[in-house]
Amino acid sequence: MNKWQQQGFEHPVPSDITPQTVYRARRALLGAAGAGALAAMLPQARALEVAPQGRLPRLAAERNAEYSTSEKRTPYDDVTTYNNFYEFGTSKSAPARNSGSLRTRPWSVVVEGEVQRPRTFSIEELLRLAPMQERIYRHRCVEGWSMVIPWIGYPLSALLERVQPTSAARFVEFITLHDPAQMPGQNSSILQWPYLEGLRIDEAMHPLTLLSFGLYGEVLPNQDGAPLRMVIPWKYGFKGGKSIVRIRLVRKQPLTSWMRAAPNWYGFYSNVNPEVSPQDWSQAYERRIGQGSFGGLFTPRIPTRLFNGYGEQVAYLYKGMNLVKDF
Numbered sequence: 001m002n003k004w005q006q007q008g009f010e011h012p013v014p015s016d017i018t019p020q021t022v023y024r025a026r027r028a029l030l031g032a033a034g035a036g037a038l039a040a041m042l043p044q045a046r047a048l049e050v051a052p053q054g055r056l057p058r059l060a061a062e063r064n065a066e067y068s069t070s071e072k073r074t075p076y077d078d079v080t081t082y083n084n085f086y087e088f089g090t091s092k093s094a095p096a097r098n099s100g101s102l103r104t105r106p107w108s109v110v111v112e113g114e115v116q117r118p119r120t121f122s123i124e125e126l127l128r129l130a131p132m133q134e135r136i137y138r139h140r141c142v143e144g145w146s147m148v149i150p151w152i153g154y155p156l157s158a159l160l161e162r163v164q165p166t167s168a169a170r171f172v173e174f175i176t177l178h179d180p181a182q183m184p185g186q187n188s189s190i191l192q193w194p195y196l197e198g199l200r201i202d203e204a205m206h207p208l209t210l211l212s213f214g215l216y217g218e219v220l221p222n223q224d225g226a227p228l229r230m231v232i233p234w235k236y237g238f239k240g241g242k243s244i245v246r247i248r249l250v251r252k253q254p255l256t257s258w259m260r261a262a263p264n265w266y267g268f269y270s271n272v273n274p275e276v277s278p279q280d281w282s283q284a285y286e287r288r289i290g291q292g293s294f295g296g297l298f299t300p301r302i303p304t305r306l307f308n309g310y311g312e313q314v315a316y317l318y319k320g321m322n323l324v325k326d327f
């Protein structure tokens, strides 16, 4: 693990289980990303890099109070300049700088597999498929930082109900756009592309599981996963795939991009759990981005909660499971 990884600036992929070629490509990429990682340490500097709130089209939504935390929201500048989106580079500041090449219109999403009515939805159809809600969720990255984000979207279940999953549908795969011309990070083999994530069908149908199209009252900026991304607030952030083009209902547990890269560190479930740290670092605490003094430079370290604090709503999904084994 390099020093940037130790400080929580990127998801490490252990070199000992990564093929040499991939490892070398990754080192080259990290070298190039060094300057960006340094810039990411200075929150005051980050704000200068990116257009402020108010630049993107508004997206109307009604606040869902039942599913919203009253904790202080992470400032828009931090939510949109401190990102993980490896398709645009591995440093936190790279996605805001590089994601301008992503074209989000026209856009469509294929929903297929174990469903009675497979079909392709245009982004316009998806935007009016169900009423938009604002939900203020905690967002916890496995690297050890967290945010509080006012997402806009609707439960994924609203979409899945339209295609009528068959009884054989036990898992759902979420697949990101694969186009190195628009996503320069895909020229590196740091992860297997396209980015693939997955949920068990009951997790996917859970009312907290959000298909998100916006944040802070506006459509998603590209760096946060425009034009639509997944948000699963009781799991580590990497479970929420960005810029989704394909949703596939399947019989078998998916092999996700992170599980392929580092199976000992990134489990299929990846429920937030302060007592389970399969990685080389502890998940017991988190740094709440943008909440400290001096423009957020000194971020407070707070205890991480089981299921990211959503246990009351989701613990039943894992009854009888061993959360250490099924991490």
Ligand SMILES: Nc1nc2c(c(=O)[nH]1)N[C@H]1C(S)=C(S)[C@@H](COP(=O)(O)O)O[C@H]1N2
Binding pocket: 011, 079, 082, 083, 084, 085, 086, 087, 139, 140, 141, 142, 176, 195, 223, 224, 225, 236, 237, 238, 239, 240, 241, 242, 243
């Ligand atoms: N396609 C894609 N989706 C992705 C990622 C990525 O690199 N590519 N990074 C994940 C990780 S590690 C996290 S923590 C969240 C970050 O979301 P945010 O940048 O909007 O906070 O996106 C997740 N979704």
Ligand SMILES: [Mo]
Binding pocket: 011, 084, 140, 141, 142, 143, 236, 237, 238
């Ligand atoms: Mo993450």
